Amino acid sequence: MSLESFTIMRHELLLTLSFLVILLAEVFTGEERKERVRGLAVIIFAIVTAVGFLPLPEGSIFGDMYRATRTTSLMKNILNIGTLIVFIQSYSWLGRAENRDRIHEYFMLLMTTLIGMNFMISAGHFLMFYIGIELATIPLAALAAYERFKNRSAEAGIKLILSSSLSSGILLFGLSMIYGTTGSLYFSEVAAEVKDMPLVILGFIFFFSGMGFKMSLVPFHLWTADVYEGAPVNVTAYLSVVSKGAAAFIFIIVLFTVFPVIIATWEKTIWIIAVLTITIGNLFALRQKNMKRFLAFSSIAQAGFFLLGFVGGNQLGMTTVIYYALVYIFSNLAAFGIVGIIADKTGRESMDDYDGLYRTNPGLSIAMMLAMFSLAGIPPVAGFFGKFFLFVAAAEKGFYVLVTIAVLNTIIALYYYLLVVKAMFINRNETPIEPFKSDSMSKLGLAICLAGIIVTGFASGIFEMIRNLSYGI
Amino acid sequence: MNILTWLVIIPLLTITGILLVKDARQAKIVSAFGMGIQLIVSAVIVYLYVAMRKAGITDEMVMISSYEWFKSLNIYYTVGVDGISVAMIALTSVVVFAGIFASWEMDDLRKEFFISLILLATGVFGFFISLDLFTMFLFYELAVIPMYILIGIWGSGPKEYAAMKLTLMLMGGSALLMVGLFGIYFNSAPDGGELTFNILEISKITIPIEAQRWFFPFTFVGFGVLGALFPLHTWSPDGHSSAPTAVSMLHAGVLMKLGGYGAFRVAMFLMPEAANEMAWIFIILTTISVVYGAFGAIVQKDLKYINAYSSVSHCGMVLFAVLMMNRTAMTGAVIQMISHGLMTALFFALIGMIYGRTHTRMINEMGGLMKVIPFLGVAYVIAGLASLGLPGLSGFVAEMNIFFGAFEHPDTFRRVATIIAVSSIVITAVYILRVIAILLLGPVRDHHFDHLNDAKWYEKLSIVSLLAGIIYIGMAPLHLSDIIRESVMPIVDKLL
Secondary structure, three states, X not given: OOHHHHHHOHHHHHHHHHHHHHHHHHHHOOHHHOOHHHHHXXXXXXXXXXXXXXXXXXXXXXXXXXXXXXXXXXXXXXXXXXXXXXXXXXXXXXXXXXXXXXXXXXXHHHHHHHHHHHHHHHEOEHHHHHHHHHHHHHHHHHHHOOOOOOHHHHHHHHHHHHHHHHHHHHHHHHHHHHHHHHOOOEHHHHHXXXXXXXXXXXXHHHHHHHHHHHHOOOOOOHHHHHHHHHOOHHHHHHHHHHHHHHHHHHHHHHHHHOOHHHHHHHHHHXXXXXXXXXXXXXXXXXXXXXXXXXXXXXXXXHHHHHHHHXXXXXXXXXXXXXXXXXXXXXXXXXXXXXXXXXXXXXXXXEHHHHOOHHHHOHHHHHHHHHHHHHHXXXXXXXXXXXXXXXHHHXXXXXOHHHHHHHHHXXXXXXXHHHHHHHHHHOOOOOOOOOOOOOOHHHHHHHHHHHHHHHHHHHOHHHHHHHHHHOOOO | OOHHHHHXXXXXXXXXXXXXXXXXXHHHHHHHHXXXXXXXXXXXXXXXXXXXXXXXXXXXXXXXXXXXXXXXHOEEEEEEEOHHHHHHHHHHHHHHHHHHXXXXXXXXXXXHHHHHHHHHHHHHHXXXXXXXXXXXXXXXXXXXXXXXXXXXXXXXXXXXXXXXXXXXXXXXXXXXXXXXXXXXXXXXXXXXXXXXXEHHHHHHOOOOHHHHXXXXXXHHXXXXXXXXXXXXXXXXHHHHHHOOHHHHHHHHHHHHHHHHHHHHHHHHHHXXXXXXXXXXXXXXXXXXXXXHHHHHHHXXXXXXXXXXXXXXXXXXXXXXXXXXXXXXXXXXHHHHHHHHXXXXXXXXXXXXXXXXXXXXXXXXXXXXHHHHOHHHHHHHHHHHHHHOOOOOOHHHHHHXXXXXXXXXXXXXXXXXXXXXXXXHHHHHHHXXXXXXXXXXXXXXXXXXXXXXXXXXXXXHHHHHHHXXXXXXXXXXXXXXXXXXXXXXXXXXXXXX
């Protein structure tokens, strides 16, 4: 390996290095200083995130198994931002007595999954892709069971590992069929050999199902709500945002670069899955009272909106998917951040507990309202721009029926997001959540999210930059 | 910077000001101050506009300026005005100004109230100055969403239900509208070239007729929901009656006009062929709106419901006139928007003030109020007379133009529709006079009402500013209709 290959793999190598630093720090800090690992991890990761933005030489190594382009670098940076926010938001929760002896595990596991996602995004070969996906998933199961003294958390871990191993099996089965018909696992070679023939289509469908599990698309979504509810809030936030974003990124890359020949097939599949995902996700979200379950189902619906950018195979589609992922990271992490803060301070997670929140905690309520509006796609926050452009991308290819179904679904979504706003601002409560002060790290996390929610929309430069790095079929 | 952009900046600065001040009393002073400046700026804009026309500038739109926003999608922040939008801006600033004073005595969460109210106004102003469909749509949604908070927190009666119904129906309308806008955008360059959201550029080309047939209904109905198009008007009575005074004023007075304005500025102006083809469907629906709204108002007992149904009828008349597609009727439609805006804002202001004193809105529980609160009573009578179209007040000018223009059309179908719609004038007279008789005349029915206070200074200010507009338009209609007539021409030309 030459020096250049180090710079090409910068994201992964830096993460591995930070992983090792935290491991060493854990060994060399005394019992009473374990908490300091948190600060160290956040600082190191902030540096990693910043370094990721430096210009990167493009290239491929390991005989084209690993590719780095400016597009993949952008995707990794977006995931880094999301993870950084999650780290900051977890800060005070990790300081609790019961978590104190496992602080380093939390960071190390999260970093491992992130390394996996980075490899997955940079994959140029289905084996590399598969290794990445496994590396990204298995530690997540451990994280979901992080609060192992709680039954629900342990249950979430088991559910996640079982369903994801099943989905990996299905995915592998699909890959084996693709290998059988094309004789290669290199993306470039598969792309050249793929033809519109039954076995390829069958293999593709299995592959699709596997990805559907990772992105929690309907009908592969059933694990989502239970896992999201049982896992610690910060892990849920990570699962629903970073993990889902990474799956969307790699999925769109594979669709656009490996399977462009059979676009006629996957277009229809995605059309149907998008409608199902958005509608069913919305309908289930309507009835949820637990905030984590509520956000879980709303995030299923959101995953369906991502598919609108997939369906046309156009450059604008890829742009909007990446852009929406960025917007979604800020909006959803703000929502989860607030749910986390409140659960942390008061232990209350039900929507009814939020009644009258504005009277006691106006700042948090306004932040939550902005997050809800952004998720619902209401101007002037970024979600509006994200959704609007996703719809433009689908309309560009003439999918007006799909767009109409999707925009009507945004009304259903608006209803349940408004329920949260209603609880906080309109409903009265005999026993509202007491006024409390959040610690500075939680505030910082929220501030980053809110800045993102507001700036990402108006600053057209971000959209244009993503556009320049995207490609169509 | 372009003076039009100040119409968006001043409200935003006012909101910042409200956030900075400490107590609620200062908040209302800041809002009154900010909206006072807004009123002055609007007056300056009207003045500049008239001066430009006198100087012989015949451009379709003036005071245009454009800033690049999302380059790759060709989205610009483009502003500009013609006579119609100038008139609407003037209307909006008067109603907002009056609305601030009508809610001078809010008790709960005053800062938040004024912030939401002014945010709503920002959306409305932005909508009227936008020439780019994207920014227009952005401002449109920005104007709708604060309604939820405003009705939900400060409303009365079944406010949560009303707020949710109103928001979801209006956002449903805007969802349809969004699809319509995509259709326009992706057909804005039929001969190749760059796609655009700019209204003026799109108006120069002809969108393929197949596309028009698909997307005209989406766009028209999308705006129609806000313009209380039958049968999508049901949010209006519930919403208006539950909303607090200033919000009803702003909503019925201004926000509903967004629907009418958008319907001809976007739907009909950009897709004239489809508009001609499908006009008959919407003429039937709007005729129903006009007559049904009036009949609805007759049977109501709650003052706000009466006025809400009358708004359905009057806003239906706007869409009805627009669909007649000639100069006189179109001019009438715009005057009707202004006239109804002022009149209905006045009605809601008065109803709010009366309710604040008597604590009931049921007309049969009140009576003889003219003796106790003569100022409010007289204002109510004037508003009522304007509503039923008495010459000398604004309603007459509007309805005269509308029905004259509508009957001018040689088409039998439209003439029949006109005859049916004209009958609403009689019905309007019935419900207006009935209310005046029960509410204001006769003996004082409830002796609790013997010692009510008449209007305070801020209420008078609010009422007088609206009354002035109504009387001014009624007495000197040509000032307004001259501004509008010229600007209606490009739209009518495309439709014929």
